[in-house]
Each structure stands twice: as structure tokens, then as C-alpha cells.
Amino acid sequence: MTLAAYRPRPAVVPxxxxxxxxxxxxxxxxxxxxxxxxxxxxxxxxxxxxxxxxELRALALAELVPARAVVGRGSALWVHAGRPEPERVEVLVGRRGRHTAPHPRRVSAEAELAPEDVVRVAGVRVTSVQRTGTDLARWLPSRDAVPLVAALVPLGFDPERALTDLGGLRGQRHVRTAQHTLALVGR
Incomplete structure (x- = not known):
């Protein structure tokens, strides 16, 4: 007789x-x-x-995030701060890179992302809190972006640093909008 019959069975973790x-x-x-x-x-x-x-919110989106993509913009805000819930997952892919396959629950955009702009949350690549706030300031109208970006401040978003980072993007789209938004968040 072996002792295996007396050993406790490993717990089944759902x-x-x-x-x-x-x-x-x-x-x-x-x-x-x-x-x-x-x-x-x-x-x-x-x-x-x-x-x-x-981590839980990132896992909920994981199935729709290809390996070459990063959760960004409003979806990254939801991962980090828990609100507002996105209708579709926004993923960012590198410029000149292959876009993601069409999916009704996902939308993609091109973006240049530095290594410090990307963090892993439960194994899912997501834009950092800092990059997320800067992107929201750039791509949303100020009236919509201000409360969303402000929600990232307690999580480590620095509006002054974002303004400095935007200085390197002069001439690109929506930089002035972002500067206006960040000035309102900094008040």
C-alpha cells in the first residue's frame, strides 16, 4: 500500500x-x-x-490584445483607474507596423512608444500612467479630458512632466489641445 492514497489532493483553484x-x-x-x-x-x-x-481589468481585455499591441488611451485609463469602462479596447501598434486584425470589440491606432511608456499589468502590455494621461490630453477635447486626466494624478501622473514631454512633439497633431488640457489639470 502506498502513501499516495493518504496525501491530500491539491486544491483546485478556479x-x-x-x-x-x-x-x-x-x-x-x-x-x-x-x-x-x-x-x-x-x-x-x-x-x-x-x-x-x-490586474483584473487587464486580464479581462487580454484576449483582444495581440502580442505586438499595447492597451492605450481610454482603455488604459480603465485598466489603471477603473473608469470609464470602454466600449471597445483601444490598442496601439508601432508606426509602419502591421495593424491588428479587425474585431468588433477592438480599435487600433499607430503610436511611437518608448520602453518607459509601456508597463505590464497581469502580463498585458499597457501604456504607463504617465503616457496614458498625456495621450488622453492629446486625443480628447479638453472638456472631456480634464476629469479623466485628473483621475490619474493620484496614481502618479505628473502634468508638469507631461507638458515637458509635449515640448518634444511640437508640430505634431493635438499638441496645443494637450497643453491647454494639462494647464487646466494642473490648477
Whole structure:
């Protein structure tokens, strides 16, 4: 007789996120209805008692982020700060690089990203808090961008540094808009 029969079985750890495609439809809807699961984003859910974190939000988007892409702009804001939830994942790819394949839940744009502009959150490449704030200031109208960029300040976004970084982008699109937005955030 071996001792294997007396050893405790290893615990089965459920996955952190559950994709709708991994669960029968009746179980998916039943667990959502009963409050056992709650939606994180799209067709991705977690156990109802799991606290929402940047890592959890990044995992919810991971399936739609190709290896050559980086979660950016409003989607990166959602990963870092938890609001507002994006309708589609915004991913950034290098200039002259291959764009991502079309997908109804993803939109892509070209961007030059320095190594310090990219961080890994739960293994998913996401623009840093600093780059995210600068991009939002550039690509959104000031009235929309100011509260969003301000939400990144407690997470380490530095409006003064962003203004300095924008100095190297003179002549590029939306730099003046970003400068105006950052001046309003800095107040």
C-alpha cells in the first residue's frame, strides 16, 4: 500500500476570470442572475466577491490584445483607474507596423512608444500612467479630458512632466489641445 492514497489532493483553484465561451450558456446566465458572477467587461466575469483591480481589468481585455499591441488611451485609463469602462479596447501598434486584425470589440491606432511608456499589468502590455494621461490630453477635447486626466494624478501622473514631454512633439497633431488640457489639470 502506498502513501499516495493518504496525501491530500491539491486544491483546485478556479481561474480568476471566466470567459462566457468557457461556460455553458445556461450556467453563465444563471450565475450572473444569482449573483455568483459579475461582469468585468464584455463577456468576461469574475466571482462576485472578487475586488476589481488593475490586474483584473487587464486580464479581462487580454484576449483582444495581440502580442505586438499595447492597451492605450481610454482603455488604459480603465485598466489603471477603473473608469470609464470602454466600449471597445483601444490598442496601439508601432508606426509602419502591421495593424491588428479587425474585431468588433477592438480599435487600433499607430503610436511611437518608448520602453518607459509601456508597463505590464497581469502580463498585458499597457501604456504607463504617465503616457496614458498625456495621450488622453492629446486625443480628447479638453472638456472631456480634464476629469479623466485628473483621475490619474493620484496614481502618479505628473502634468508638469507631461507638458515637458509635449515640448518634444511640437508640430505634431493635438499638441496645443494637450497643453491647454494639462494647464487646466494642473490648477
Amino acid at each position: 481561474p480568476l476570470v471566466v470567459h462566457r465561451s468557457a461556460v455553458p450558456a445556461s450556467a453563465w446566465h444563471g450565475q450572473l442572475r444569482d449573483g455568483a458572477l459579475r461582469l468585468v467587461w464584455g463577456d468576461v466575469a469574475v466571482a462576485a466577491d472578487v475586488v476589481s483591480t488593475p
